[in-house]
Amino acid sequence: MVILDSESNVPLYLQLRTQIIESIVRGELAKGDTLPSVRALAGDLGINMHTVNKSYHELESKGIIKIVPKKGAVIIADAKKHALKQQYENLVEDLRPVVAEGLVYGLSEADFQQLISSIISKIKEESS
């Protein structure tokens, strides 16, 4: 299930990317499943194919899906395995400015831990 907010400041392709990742986390999509074709998903959503394409390429560059000729976008992410070194480093890079921002607002380490666990449980319970 994918819901994109048309009025959000977050670009549609980033929203779509995040929603697909969350679907995998919730187990709605599993390793080996195929995502709809770019054309089909763009048609279902009624948005431009470039937008969907951009999301798929992001997911591919993160090593979450693999675009296999004739088969489509196959999910290769496996939550049971440890993150690759590269994936871990990317996470650190993405999180650093967010953590810094939190610190500047006066959040403590405990606040951060609580924040992260609440986000995790939110992602997991948002199933249809």
Place this chain on the structure above:
Amino acid sequence: MDMEFIILFLTILFVSVLQIFIPFIAKRAVVFGVSIPYEQVKHPQVIRYKKSYAIITGIFTLAVLAGLVLLIQEFNFNETNLALVGITFPFIILLVGMSLYFYFHSKMTKLKRTEKWFGTVKQVYYADLKIRSKDEMLASFVYLIPIIISLGLIVLTANLYEQLPSRIPTHWGATGQADAFSDKSWMVVLSMPLILVLMQLMFYGVNVFTKRSGIKINAGNIKSSELRQLNLRKYTSWFLFIVDILITLLFAVLQLNILYENIINDLLMMLAPICLLVIVLGGSVWLAVKVGSVDSDLEGTEIVGDTNSNFVQGMDEDQYWKGGLFYFNRNDPSVFVEKRFGIGFTMNFANPIGYLILGVPIILIIIIPYLL
């Protein structure tokens, strides 16, 4: 009264009655081609507009049918006159239907604007990543099977060409007897199987590209709108396939009658087109019931409350629907999308593939008789 008049009368009656029901079998979140939030579906003004439309259309239909019966009793109709009536009457009904539609369309547009219905709801794009596993449209290759029959007819015709008489029947009257002939030529004897192949290819193309088109679900009422889309896709592809087979059989009968001079008896020649018409009309009702009873006024279930979240709606796509009837959206790669007023599909006029699939065969079918 003769057969042709009865057929004409029943067809007009049928089409008009369906027309009366359109607002009640159309998607309830789209009223006269104007999208509204689910919360407003039962707004008294909306209901009043729908009822007025139905009453006016109903009275008009009665008047037209009465006029038709009077005309036929006053004057003795020959075939040309009847053909004229057969063209003008449906045309008048269509014209009046369209005018009424546009009248209520502009009323709805104004109502929506003054009440600012979309001001308080959040509009979202919605898709189900696994929806395609629930899609039950027929596999497109089954549409290629009837083409084998056309190819068979072409081969058979080529083999028998030398033995055919010098005059070939090209038109059959209502009694099933040939009433127009042409001099024998390859174009004359092959025109019917060629037209048939073009139609079959068009049906195939329609199914292929409908299948690839988006499955549109409204986030304001996921369950119902999903079921309606899946029903629409499944049953139209079945309907299309049945029509495909019937047309193939009809053309095969006519072609065999040319090849083996009157091998088919007159009764069958007369009944075949009538059967086709009856099945097509019956099929439309079946389709209208199967699709139109879900996510429409006929569904009846309470809408507010069975929605997935508070005040979330599908996108207001009115800007892409010219006059509420013609879909023109460059962003959407879909070729065929659900009609807003009526049951079935319409094309995305911003997508050139649609013109190709429908336009090319239709133009060729129109041109072929002039090549004779």
